[in-house]
Amino acid sequence: MTNLPTVGFIGLGNMGSGMTRNLQKAGFPLVVTDLRPESAAELIAGGALWAESPAQVAALSDLVITMLPTPRHVEAVLHGADGILAGIRDGGTWIDMSTSVPEPAERVRRDFAERGLRILDAPVSGMSIGAATGMLQIFVGGDAADVARLRPVFEAMGDPERILHVGAAGAGYAVKLMINQLWFSHLVATAEVLAIGVKAGVDLGVLRESLVASPANSNFVQNDVLSILDHGDYDEGFAIALACKDLGLSIDLARSVGVPAELSAVVEQIYRRAKAQYGDLAGEMTPVKLYEDVAGVPLRRAAAAAADTATAEPVPA
Ligand code: NAD
Numbered sequence: 001m002t003n004l005p006t007v008g009f010i011g012l013g014n015m016g017s018g019m020t021r022n023l024q025k026a027g028f029p030l031v032v033t034d035l036r037p038e039s040a041a042e043l044i045a046g047g048a049l050w051a052e053s054p055a056q057v058a059a060l061s062d063l064v065i066t067m068l069p070t071p072r073h074v075e076a077v078l079h080g081a082d083g084i085l086a087g088i089r090d091g092g093t094w095i096d097m098s099t100s101v102p103e104p105a106e107r108v109r110r111d112f113a114e115r116g117l118r119i120l121d122a123p124v125s126g127m128s129i130g131a132a133t134g135m136l137q138i139f140v141g142g143d144a145a146d147v148a149r150l151r152p153v154f155e156a157m158g159d160p161e162r163i164l165h166v167g168a169a170g171a172g173y174a175v176k177l178m179i180n181q182l183w184f185s186h187l188v189a190t191a192e193v194l195a196i197g198v199k200a201g202v203d204l205g206v207l208r209e210s211l212v213a214s215p216a217n218s219n220f221v222q223n224d225v226l227s228i229l230d231h232g233d234y235d236e237g238f239a240i241a242l243a244c245k246d247l248g249l250s251i252d253l254a255r256s257v258g259v260p261a262e263l264s265a266v267v268e269q270i271y272r273r274a275k276a277q278y279g280d281l282a283g284e285m286t287p288v289k290l291y292e293d294v295a296g297v298p299l300r301r302a303a304a305a306a307a308d309t310a311t312a313e314p315v316p317a
Contacts, residue, residue, distance in 0.1 A: 004028045007153060008061030010054050010077055010084075011098070012039035014237050015124070016067035018131030019097070019157045024048060025134075026156035031060045054078075058087030063153070064094045070245050071100045078104060085112065093118040095150065097138075099180070099246050101253075102170035109169075118146050121169060122154065123176035128237030130159075137162040139179075141172035177250040184247060185267050186220035188287055194225075194299050195291040204229065205301045227285065229301045234283030241280035244271050 004027050009020050012034040020043055024030055030048035032040050033056070040050055051057040054077040058064050064084055068074050074096060078084050084094060085108065094117060096105060105119045120142035130136045136158040140147050147165045154163045166175045197207040208229065211221045227233040247268040254261035274287040292298050 002027050002029060005062035005153075006031060006060065008032070008051070008057035008064040009067070010034070010057055010064065011067035011069075011073075012036070012043070013067070013069070014128040014239075015097075015131045017042075018128060018133075019065075019067060019136070020048070021046075021132070022134040023153070023156045026152075028153065028156060031057050033057050053082035053087075054084045055082045055087035058084045058092065058094075059089075060087075063092070063150070064088060065153075066094070066096045066098055068098045068100075069242055070098075071104055071249075074098055074100050074104045078108060088117065091116045091118070093120070093146070093150070095120045095122050095153075097122045097124055099123045099176050099242075099249070100173055101249055102173055105169065118143070119169065120146055120150065121172040123172050124158065125176065125179055126158075127235060131157070135159045137164075139164055139166045139172045139175040141167055141169050141174075143168075174253065177246060177253055180243070180246045181250040181264050181267070183220065183224075184243065184271060184284075184287075185263060186218050187224075187285060188267050188270050190218070190220050190225055191288040191291040191299075195295040195297065198297050198299065199295050204299060208301070224285075225288075228288055229299055232298075232300065234285040234289065236281065236283040238284040239280060240271065240275045240278070240282045240284055240286050243284040244268070244275050247271055 006029040007023055008031045009016060010033055012020060012032060017039060020030060020032060024043060024046050030043060031051050032043055032048050033051045033054060034040060040048065044050055049060065051060060066074055066077060068077065088094065102121065105121065108117065109119060120140055122138050122140040124136040124138050126136040134157055138154050138158040144165060166172055194204065194207060198204050208221060211217060227235065251261055251264055251268055254264060270287050270290065274290050278286045278289065288299065
């Protein structure tokens, strides 16, 4: 028996699988569903209840979390006879942790105002490894009282130091899109300078260390790029199709607020080229490979150089 609220969770993919395991580890009773029933096997073995629909998840839980690919998927689990709205009790709580946009939640607030639902957006950073280790960064938009009430739920999935209440409803989505936009821009810029420098005859390890020692250093150069340089790992835990989705949403946001986004648009096109070339399921860091292929040089540090300096844990976006 537990006094913790029952958490309903919809979307047990690369992120949701780790997040639910950590909720379960923290003692939260779980009710889960996904289009792929096999994704729940381990959770069910650990005591979670399987629900046949989002409506059933909502009916059997004290709060519902969605962790789905795109706004279209979020819309799909909300409405209709099987949707969350058909099962959630009046005054119930829905937290969308997907990288998405405010519109689906805004429509619910507008069309079902009398039901008094508590709705938060709480997208995350930290890659699938952060989801698996319970060290996600979480950016929450919504009422302060709701954020405080739900903090133990967030703390089961994220780094307590980096669970940030970033503003009113919708602010979490905007912060998350800007984080990804900047990180993807860092990635493309870094790939470009590494390929140019190496073709100009500089040793890759020396070039990177010089960048780290310079005013041009960034978290990407210092940490995240090492997954490619030392391991040839382009992070398949985050599909490039979803990265392209994020870049598209980010540019839509820029357009809607009237701010030009020339650089973001170029980065988006480079990502879309990589997706076309290497496939939807290629890792989010695959655009680096475009530069490797064009330059005809794999960006890999020699093993000895890697052993010298690869001390930092990746700090993913
Ligand atoms: P994923 O594609 O691995 O998982 C999505 C899951 O949702 C799948 O298991 C799918 O079967 C399920 N699903 C889709 N439609 C459904 C429906 N109607 N009902 C029930 N289940 C449904 O995606 P992911 O990598 O886990 O990403 C989820 C969200 O988190 C996305 O918005 C992504 O942009 C964001 N995100 C991902 C990462 C990462 O590193 N993977 C990092 C930060 C944020």
